[in-house]
Amino acid sequence: MKTVVHKANTRGHANHGWLDAHHTFSFADYYHTDRMHFGVLRVLNDDRIAAGKGFGTHPHNNMEIISIPLKGELEHKDSMGNSSVIKAGEIQVMSAGTGILHSEFNPNDDQEVNLLQIWIFPHLKDVEPRYDQLSISDIKSKNGLKQILSPDADDEGVWIYQNAWFHLGEFDKASASTYTIKQKGNGLYLFVVEGQVFIKDYKLEKRDGLAITETQIVEFKVSAKTKVLLIDVPMFDL
Template sequence: METIIHKSSERGHVDHGWLKATHSFSFGNYHNQDKIHFGKLRVLNDDIVAPSRGFGMHPHQDMEIITIPLSGALKHADNMGNEAVITTGEVQVMSAGTGVLHSEHNASDTEPVNLFQIWIFTDQNGHKPRYGQKFFSPEGRQGKWQLLVSSDGREDSLRIHQNAFISTINSDELAETLYQLKSPGNGVYFMVTEGSVIIEETELGKRDAAGFWSFSEPLKIQFKKLSSLIAIEVPMH
């Protein structure tokens, strides 16, 4: 089994005042030759956007873009005609395909919004752009893996154009679980959203991350305290 550990303190940081962003992989002005991507996972940004601020219309192409608000709400608009507010508990998927323009702004005038934005390389260029948004019940991830994103929409998940899967779990102190790859040959990148966990003897705190690949047996995970964990499973080649 191959592993890589990314400590929270080793992420790239940028502070624009209205935007405080932390990058797990090279992005914008942050470049780290050792952190370009993890397999088909290209971006994992941890953004805090000030009230009423955000990004104006800008383009994307041939990328699967997944947005997960952790607190607050995000207002979205695009040139496909979609206008929506994505709240905590919801997940948004935008398949950029042949090209899409979109904007993102904090939907609140008083409270910041904190979100994960994940970019995954598409399986091939030239797909028709597509938008999806869904609320996922907190009960569905309490003590068990809840599938948010998949290649085929299984378990009522949102679909993307890649053999990739995003899952999340909330668990109590000292609970244990396993993570089984959904597609043999994939790797999985874990991010601790809250709390502290041990994955195959690797201890991770809040916002620490670890990637695992070249394994076949399920990964053993122990929760040291009340914790939340996200798993991003992607092809490695």
């Protein structure tokens, strides 16, 4: 098993006043030659958007875009006619395909929204754009890993045009877990949302990440009050 640790304080950081963003991989004005992507995982942003602020209408194409709010709410509008509010406990996905315009806005005037925004390169280009959103409150369970994204529309969670799987674990007590990578040759990116994760000789803390390759089975331990996101993705050269 090969591993590369990304400590939280080594991420790119941009504070625009209304937006306080941390970038695990190169994004916008943050550029790091060793952090361009992890396989098909291109972006992992930890965004905090101030009350009443947001991103104006902007385009995307040929990208799978996943948003996971951790706190607060985010209003979404797009050129397909979708208009909705996504909140903590839900997951949103857009397949941008041939092209889509959308905006994201914090509709509350008294609290910020904190979300993870994740971009995945698709295995199919120029597909018809699509949007989906669902609650993951009934998918996730305490002290275990639950799938929240996959390549299969009939499987648990949302789906995308890529052989990728996301699992979310929430633990209220110290536990040990084992994850089996879904597809041979895939890598696993482990991101600590809250708490502590112990794997190999690493003690990973809040917002630390660990890139894992050349293994099929990953064993780790967590402390109490830990939330961890596992991102299982193809390791194709791009």
